[in-house]
Structure formats: structure tokens, C-alpha cells
Amino acid sequence: MNMFAKLFHDLDNLTKTNDRLDRLVEYFKSASPHDALWVCWFLSGNRIKGAIRTGELRSFVAGWAVLPVWLVEECHQRVGDLAETISLLVKGPSESKAGSLDSTIRKHLLPLRGKDSADRKLLLSDTWSHLSDFEMLPFHKLLTGGFRMGVSKGNLYKALARVGGVEPSLIAQRLAGDWSCDDLSFADVISSSLSRDTNPYKPYPFCLASPVLEEVESLGSLHEWQVEWKWDGIRAQFFSLGGGRGMIWSRGEEAIEESFPELTKCVPYLPQDICLDGEILAWGYDGLRPFARLQKRLGRKSPGASILKRESVRFHAYDLLRLEGNDLRTLPLSKRRKKLEEVFAKIPNHLPLGLSEIVNASGWDELSKKREQSRDRGVEGFMLKRNTSSYESGRVKGSWYKWKIDPFLADMVVVSAQLGHGKRANLYSDYSLAVWDNTGSLVTVAKAYSGLTKKEIEEVDRYIRKNITGKYGPVRSVRPGIVFEVAFEGAQSSGRHKSGVALRFPRIHRWRQDKKPKDADSLDTIRGFAGIQDICLTENQGIDENGNMLLF
Amino acid sequence: MTNILENKREGLYCPAGDFFVDPRGKVERAVITHAHSDHARAGHNYYLCSDSCLPILQIRIGTKAKIESVPFGKRTKIGSAYVSFHPAGHILGSAQIRIEVKGEVWVVSGDYKPQTDRTCEAFEVVSCNGFISECTFGLPVYQWADEQLVHNEINHWWRENAENECPSLLFAYSLGKAQRVLAGLETEGRPVFVHSAVHSFLTHYEQAGVKFPKLQKVERGIDYNFSNSMVIAPPAVEDSTWVRKMKKAKKGFASGWMSIRGAKRRRNLDRGFVLSDHADWHGLLEVINGTGADRVLLTHGNGDALVRFLRETGKDASMLEGASVRGEEEE
Numbered sequence: 001m002n003m004f005a006k007l008f009h010d011l012d013n014l015t016k017t018n019d020r021l022d023r024l025v026e027y028f029k030s031a032s033p034h035d036a037l038w039v040c041w042f043l044s045g046n047r048i049k050g051a052i053r054t055g056e057l058r059s060f061v062a063g064w065a066v067l068p069v070w071l072v073e074e075c076h077q078r079v080g081d082l083a084e085t086i087s088l089l090v091k092g093p094s095e096s097k098a099g100s101l102d103s104t105i106r107k108h109l110l111p112l113r114g115k116d117s118a119d120r121k122l123l124l125s126d127t128w129s130h131l132s133d134f135e136m137l138p139f140h141k142l143l144t145g146g147f148r149m150g151v152s153k154g155n156l157y158k159a160l161a162r163v164g165g166v167e168p169s170l171i172a173q174r175l176a177g178d179w180s181c182d183d184l185s186f187a188d189v190i191s192s193s194l195s196r197d198t199n200p201y202k203p204y205p206f207c208l209a210s211p212v213l214e215e216v217e218s219l220g221s222l223h224e225w226q227v228e229w230k231w232d233g234i235r236a237q238f239f240s241l242g243g244g245r246g247m248i249w250s251r252g253e254e255a256i257e258e259s260f261p262e263l264t265k266c267v268p269y270l271p272q273d274i275c276l277d278g279e280i281l282a283w284g285y286d287g288l289r290p291f292a293r294l295q296k297r298l299g300r301k302s303p304g305a306s307i308l309k310r311e312s313v314r315f316h317a318y319d320l321l322r323l324e325g326n327d328l329r330t331l332p333l334s335k336r337r338k339k340l341e342e343v344f345a346k347i348p349n350h351l352p353l354g355l356s357e358i359v360n361a362s363g364w365d366e367l368s369k370k371r372e373q374s375r376d377r378g379v380e381g382f383m384l385k386r387n388t389s390s391y392e393s394g395r396v397k398g399s400w401y402k403w404k405i406d407p408f409l410a411d412m413v414v415v416s417a418q419l420g421h422g423k424r425a426n427l428y429s430d431y432s433l434a435v436w437d438n439t440g441s442l443v444t445v446a447k448a449y450s451g452l453t454k455k456e457i458e459e460v461d462r463y464i465r466k467n468i469t470g471k472y473g474p475v476r477s478v479r480p481g482i483v484f485e486v487a488f489e490g491a492q493s494s495g496r497h498k499s500g501v502a503l504r505f506p507r508i509h510r511w512r513q514d515k516k517p518k519d520a521d522s523l524d525t526i527r528g529f530a531g532i533q534d535i536c537l538t539e540n541q542g543i544d545e546n547g548n549m550l551l552f
Numbered sequence: 553m554t555n556i557l558e559n560k561r562e563g564l565y566c567p568a569g570d571f572f573v574d575p576r577g578k579v580e581r582a583v584i585t586h587a588h589s590d591h592a593r594a595g596h597n598y599y600l601c602s603d604s605c606l607p608i609l610q611i612r613i614g615t616k617a618k619i620e621s622v623p624f625g626k627r628t629k630i631g632s633a634y635v636s637f638h639p640a641g642h643i644l645g646s647a648q649i650r651i652e653v654k655g656e657v658w659v660v661s662g663d664y665k666p667q668t669d670r671t672c673e674a675f676e677v678v679s680c681n682g683f684i685s686e687c688t689f690g691l692p693v694y695q696w697a698d699e700q701l702v703h704n705e706i707n708h709w710w711r712e713n714a715e716n717e718c719p720s721l722l723f724a725y726s727l728g729k730a731q732r733v734l735a736g737l738e739t740e741g742r743p744v745f746v747h748s749a750v751h752s753f754l755t756h757y758e759q760a761g762v763k764f765p766k767l768q769k770v771e772r773g774i775d776y777n778f779s780n781s782m783v784i785a786p787p788a789v790e791d792s793t794w795v796r797k798m799k800k801a802k803k804g805f806a807s808g809w810m811s812i813r814g815a816k817r818r819r820n821l822d823r824g825f826v827l828s829d830h831a832d833w834h835g836l837l838e839v840i841n842g843t844g845a846d847r848v849l850l851t852h853g854n855g856d857a858l859v860r861f862l863r864e865t866g867k868d869a870s871m872l873e874g875a876s877v878r879g880e881e882e883e
Binding site (some may be wrong): 012013015070071074075079080081084085088089421422423424425427454 | 691692695811812813815817818820821822854857860861
């Protein structure tokens with residue numbers, strides 16, 4: 001455990017990405033394979049679920065430290081991270097009595113699952129008598145599921161690739177999707193032998209696009225680019241396996257084929273052993289439907305016949321990553337596209353499968369004009385993909401771009417705030433934003449916490465501290481005074497917000513210090529120019545507190 | 553507010569002696585707990601402070617100011633109030649002010665730290681009926697480790713940086729913290745530099761018997777080769793060109809706020825050292841209980857939690873109205 005704790009604290013202290021990468025390589029070379037595999041598992045974004053609940057953990061800590069529970073909650077709010085709060089309140093022995101990372105997880109973490117609360121409390125107090133102060137934070141990060149430590153998946157793959165002397169994309173595929181430390185060995189992860197890859201149907205790391213930040217002309221001649229509409233759906237990879245089986249992976253690397261039986265039914269019509277990259281769209285007899293319609297299908301396994309009929313979907317393909325078992329990702333896009341079109345030429349028309357059309361234009365000017373059709377078409381703008389580009393893992397500069405239409409903008413008032421997390425701990429930096437309704441009241445339409453500079457966040461924090469008007473748990477209501485220009489991608493009906501509207505991807509565009517609360521926009525304006533579509537939503541389970549649609 | 557002290561716009565006022573403690577604005581008589589700028593402000597007519605605070609206060613507010621000083625523990629009569637200064641353990645010369653009127657005793661703590669360190673007079677618990685306490689770090693997540701351990705950490709960090717030929721740039725508030733850090737350095741022959749803001753207080757600390765390693769003041773316009781050295785500077789210079797020129801430097805910050813990782817990450821520091829001149833959670837409770845005070849008023853800090861905690865243990869505690877909230881800029 002101590003070696004892992006050292007890694008954890010070193011990663012936390014290092015400020016440069018390359019230094020972190022070096023440190024990770026050093027760890028993988030010296031750690032025991034069991035420990036190293038756990039680090040791979042956690043850094044792949046996995047977490048141990050159901051080990052403990054936040055409230056339970058806080059009450060155990062309160063008991064241990066002989067503090068009232070409310071005070072532990074206050075501490076949690078101030079620190080902004082429960083694992084860190086515990087490490088500051090619980091003092092372990094001066095010398096660690098914990099074993100390896102693997103044994104600590106197996107003896108102290110995994111057994112928490114399935115125990116009743118009293119037994120969990122016993123096991124945790126025992127754990128606290130084993131861990132040194134140095135190990136407290138790392139252990140509780142694993143327990144509460146927040147072990148990322150500034151290492152992206154991409155960097156994890158790079159580090160492992162360096163240890164094993166293999167390509168990062170190979171590592172990426174081995175660590176993708178669902179796996180546990182019992183079905184894989186560290187040797188499998190870094191092996192240079194391909195025969196060890198028993199499951200070729202794991203998702204490929206998704207190739208991601210960067211936003212076009214400069215004038216689009218700076219990308220050179222349009223002829224070098226393949227242009228498609230930017231579809232607003234669920235990004236997914238669709239595998240056809242032998243025996244008529246299909247697998248669909250979401251971008252979050254979750255297997256979602258059970259939710260879309262109409263798509264897996266298409267597998268017999270597809271060539272065997274292929275992988276399509278594309279988008280699941282809400283699509284009916286009237287064509288493309290708004291993203292909000294997909295909501296009824298989200299998270300619903302084995303949907304019934306009526307919902308399948310009412311809320312039908314379609315898989316829109318735009319890339320071919322695998323054909324007859326061969327990995328095509330390193331081929332140039334133009335070749336992959338040609339093969340993709342050949343595949344589609346043989347697919348019957350009645351299936352809910354489509355090909356993302358290529359948009360042709362004589363030059364950037366004409367393309368810009370076509371881009372103005374985006375809102376009418378229900379798309380978000382254009383995707384620009386370099387003809388010569390291979391299918392990269394993640395976001396690679398100069399390869400794929402998203403040329404999105406400008407977001408909607410509205411001026412909103414900060415009406416309440418909460419302390420932030422991480423870098424923004426102990427700063428009021430999560431804001432609830434409101435606009436005026438017809439009765440002259442401010443109604444909350446969005447929450448946002450990104451878009452301000454460090455200096456601005458501190459200044460807003462000072463304003464909030466001086467203007468708190470009420471306390472509701474961790475939320476502080478604030479005297480209206482701060483106006484932000486908020487950018488968002490669209491609006492949907494929502495029962496969650498009192499306003500009846502939820503915004504898509506709201507973020508702070510800039511701070512309008514020149515404006516007063518009375519200058520903020522009205523609810524009607526937002527509903528109006530967002531072209532809100534009143535599909536009647538009876539459930540709201542698929543919308544998070546930011547008003548964003550949740551994917552599964 | 554109390555029989556002895558009133559809370560006025562300028563700050564705490566004692567009508568029996570017609571004086572203010574650490575006032576704002578412009579008053580006739582100011583009794584000063586210590587020389588930090590949020591307690592000792594220029595512009596008053598007469599000042600009273602502890603003997604060892606005097607030379608430092610002069611640097612802060614000018615030698616022309618009319619300042620009198622008294623030794624720790626000596627009772628002085630101002631009007632009908634008896635006033636005495638008692639060590640607060642915060643910085644050199646820092647004092648708690650004991651005010652006695654007609655047998656009732658109130659103590660204004662100023663800033664204090666019950667743990668001893670080698671740069672200032674050791675804190676003294678003063679029995680009183682009412683205690684006005686700071687509570688900068690009024691949550692149990694703030695618990696200080698033994699000071700020597702922090703010095704060891706700093707020395708270890710410096711040694712490691714020196715081996716990589718990186719200068720160690722350590723931010724510390726220029727009065728108090730910087731001197732504490734300096735006094736704990738093990739140079740092993742490596743050079744130590746200090747920013748001029750830190751340097752101006754050193755002689756007075758040395759006169760008080762504090763030992764510093766051999767060091768050099770950083771002068772404007774000279775290019776130094778800092779390579780394996782330790783450079784102590786106030787955090788205010790963090791964004792200056794002088795600092796930006798030290799490209800290879802590893803940056804650290806010594807402050808109680810460094811307990812929380814977010815505070816360190818926000819400043820993009822390489823290291824945070826948890827070294828505070830204030831009382832930690834246990835320190836606050838120990839002192840507040842130690843004074844035996846029936847009434848406790850809290851100032852400087854987000855004291856709501858401590859107020860509630862003290863009340864639940866049966867103390868008559870509340871926030872001092874109009875008390876300032878101390879941000880992370882101070883300390």
C-alpha cells in the first residue's frame with residue numbers, strides 16, 4: 001500500500017504531464033503485477049461500487065473522531081472532497097500495518113460490499129488502525145471512487161505502452177469496456193503477443209474531434225476534408241459478431257445493445273466481424289427527431305413493443321473500423337469511407353441503418369452558407385475529417401474537427417451558489433442561474449461552474465460571501481447582483497426546474513459586469529429562441545442537475 | 553456588547569480606558585496586538601504595544617508615529633481600566649490584551665498560536681471572564697503536525713530540488729512565517745536568498761535572539777544564479793517578472809491553508825507546507841477552555857461551525873458582529 005500511496009502523492013505533487021507519465025512508468029516497472037493491474041483498473045475510470053454510502057461514511061468518521069455529524073459535513077463542504085476530509089480527520093498509526101495494494105483492496109475494500117452497516121463500521125475502524133496518515137487519502141480515494149490524479153486514460157495507455165513496448169491503441173483496446181482484475185493479468189495488458197487478445201469485440205478508443213477555433217479557412221483547402229453534418233445523438237460503436245450477435249458500445253464504453261434491439265436485429269444483414277462507428281439518432285417516419293426524444297430509450301433495457309414503435313431510432317454510420325476481422329483504423333479515412341459505402345450498398349433499405357452523407361461544396365464560402373441550415377436540419381453544424389486521417393485514439397490535433405453553430409446566449413443572474421470541488425474547493429463556484437418569468441420573479445434555469453478565469457472566480461466568491469441571504473444545506477442563496485452571459489446548445493421541457501426548462505450544456509460565456517440583474521433575459525426569450533419543443537416528458541430521470549441528458 | 557468592550561465602527565472599544573484595540577480608521581488611542589497590517593494600521597494618534605512589537609510596528613507605520621510600549625505581563629492603568637500584554641505566540645511581539653475593569657476581565661486574543669516555536673514568545677493562557685478569540689482555522693480538518701516535521705519536509709524538498717539544480721522558491725508571509733521558515737532551514741552550505749520585504753524584519757528578530765542561517769537579500773536589477781538555493785519571498789510577488797524569470801524554480805508555499813489540496817492546486821504550486829502561525833482546531837478549543845471564560849466571541853474566520861460546536865458543549869459563544877472574514881490571502 002505504501003508504494004501505491006507514494007505514487008498517488010507523487011502524481012498529486014507533479015504539475016507537468018510528462019513528469020506524471022514518467023512516474024507512472026516507473027511505478028508499473030517496479031510494482032507487483034497484482035498491484036499494477038489494480039492501478040490500470042482504477043485509472044481506466046472504474047470504481048468499486050456499493051462499498052459504502054457517503055452519509056454512512058461521514059457518520060463513521062464522526063464516531064471515530066468524536067465530532068458531531070454536522071461538523072463532519074461542514075468539513076466535507078469546506079474541503080470539497082470526502083476522501084480528503086477523512087484523511088484530515090482520521091489519524092492512523094505512525095507506521096503502516098497495511099499490506100500490498102492488492103491485499104488492502106481485497107481485505108479492506110471489497111468485503112465492505114454486502115455487509116450490513118454495523119459490520120461495515122467495524123471493518124472500517126479496523127482499516128483505520130492499519131493505514132498510516134500517508135496512506136489515508138489514497139485509500140479513501142479508492143473507496144469513494146475518485147482516483148484519477150491528473151492521469152488521463154490516454155496517458156495511462158502511453159505509460160503501459162512504454163512498459164510493454166507495444167502501441168498505445170492496443171493497450172487501449174485491452175483495457176476498454178467492462179473487465180475486472182480477476183479476468184485479466186498485468187502481463188496480458190502489456191503483452192506484445194496479439195494471440196492473448198481473446199475478446200476482439202471490445203470498443204476501440206473513440207476518435208474525437210477538436211473545435212474549430214480559428215477561421216475555418218486556416219484548415220487549408222476544402223478538398224482535403226470530408227464534411228458531414230454533426231449529428232446530435234448517442235455516439236456508439238456497433239460490432240457484428242458471429243452467430244447473429246451484435247454489440248453496441250457507448251462512448252462511455254458501456255455495452256448498450258440491450259436497449260436497442262431493433263439495431264442488433266440488423267446484424268444478420270451485416271458482414272460478419274465488422275465494427276461501425278456512428279451515432280444512434282431518434283428517427284421516425286418523419287425523419288430525424290430532436291435529441292430529447294431519445295430520452296425515453298435511455299437506460300431502458302429490453303424496451304417494450306409500444307415504445308419501440310413510438311420512439312424509434314436509427315444507427316447512422318460514419319466510419320468503418322473493422323472488416324472481416326481486420327483492424328482498419330490506420331487506413332486513411334478516404335479508404336475506410338469507400339469500404340463503408342461498399343458495405344452499405346449491400347444492406348437492405350428497410351433496416352434502421354443509415355449512412356452519414358457527405359456534404360459537398362465548392363469552397364469554404366459555400367460550405368459556410370450550407371452550415372446555416374444546421375438548426376433547421378436539427379444538427380449541430382459540421383464535422384470536418386481530414387481525408388488522410390487514421391482513426392486516432394481520443395482527440396488528436398489536426399485530424400477531426402467539429403465546426404459547430406454558435407450557441408444560444410442569454411444573460412442570467414446568480415441566485416445561489418455552492419462550494420466547488422478540487423481546484424475550486426472552498427470557493428463558491430457552482431452557480432444556479434436564473435432569468436425573469438412573467439410574474440417578475442427570478443426562476444432558476446441552469447447550473448454552471450465553468451467558464452470563468454481564476455481571478456473572476458475569486459472575485460465572484462468574495463461577492464457571494466458578502467451577500468449570502470440564506471443557507472439550505474450546502475447551498476447558499478445569494479442577493480442578486482451578478483449577471484453572466486450563459487451559452488447553451490438548446491432547451492428542453494423539464495419538470496426538474498421550477499421554470500419548466502432545462503438547458504443543454506450551459507456554461508458561462510462571460511461575466512457581464514456592465515449589467516444589473518434587471519437587465520437579465522426573460523424566460524419567454526429563452527423558450528422562444530431555443531425553439532423549445534414541448535414533448536411531454538412524464539419522467540425526468542434522464543436529466544442531470546445541469547439539465548443535460550444523461551446517457552445510461 | 554459587554555460591560556468592558558463595545559463594538560464600534562472602528563473596532564473594539566473600551567469606554568473605561570477610552571481606547572480601541574486594533575482599530576480601523578483614525579482614533580485617538582490604539583492598543584495594538586501585533587504588527588500585521590490587518591491589526592496595526594497607520595493614522596492613529598497614540599499607540600500602545602508590547603516591547604518586542606515596537607521596532608516592527610515602527611517599520612510598518614513609520615518611526616514618527618507616537619508609540620509607547622510595555623513589557624509582557626506589566627499592568628498599566630488607562631483611565632479606569634487595567635491593561636496588560638501577554639504573549640500570543642503568533643509572531644515576535646504578538647500579544648493578547650488583558651483588560652480589567654472593576655474586577656471583570658476580558659481578553660482580546662489578536663491572532664494566536666499555542667504551539668511554541670523558536671521565533672516568538674511562547675503563548676500564555678490568561679484566565680478571564682470573557683474571551684474574544686480569532687478562529688481563522690475553526691474546523692477540525694485543520695490540525696497541525698509537530699513543527700519540526702514540517703521543517704524536515706521543507707529541508708528534504710530543498711535538498712531534492714538542489715540535486716536537480718532547481719532553485720526552491722518558498723512563499724511565506726514576510727512578517728512571522730518567513731522568519732520561522734528561515735530559522736528552521738538546514739543549509740548544508742547552500743545559499744539562502746530572501747526578498748527585501750522579508751529582510752527588513754530580520755535584524756529585530758536577531759536582536760530578540762532568533763538565529764538565522766547565512767543569507768543574502770535579493771537586490772533589484774541584479775541577476776543571480778539561484779541554481780541550488782532557497783529563495784524566501786512573500787506570496788504577493790508570485791506573479792512578478794522576477795519570479796517568472798526563475799523558470800526552473802520549484803514553488804512551495806508555507807501556510808495553514810495548504811492543509812487542503814485545492815488551495816495548493818489552485819496556485820499551481822509544486823508543494824504546500826502546512827505551517828501556520830494560528831491556532832489549529834484543537835489549539836482553539838484548548839485555549840478557549842483554558843481561559844475559563846464564560847463568554848466567547850469569535851472573530852476573523854468562518855466561525856459559524858466553532859460557535860455551534862462551543863454552544864453544544866455549553867459555552868456562551870457567538871460571532872463578534874461585523875467580524876471580518878479572513879480569506880486565504882492572509883496568513
